[in-house]
Amino acid sequence: MPKQKDASDKEGKDKKKNTSLRLEAKTLKALKLRAIEEDSSVQKIIETLVEDYLKRS
Known part of the structure; x- marks a missing residue:
């Protein structure tokens, strides 16, 4: 029987983490359109x- 995948398996493969960002409404709209x-x-x-940006330092 194959092992079932759980949330921890997904995290192991996807190294990205969530963050939140607050932008002015018009800025976010322009960014979405772009x-x-x-x-x-x-x-x-x-x-x-x-x-x-990080490469510049």
Whole structure:
């Protein structure tokens, strides 16, 4: 019988963690629209921006 996967199995494979971010409504709307235009996601755009920022240091 195969082992059932539980929440801890998922965490082991997905190293990403959740965070929350507060933005002005107009900023978030513009970001969402840009993500749609670029066939991307808000998460991916922010992740790329943060990674680029961290590489600068």
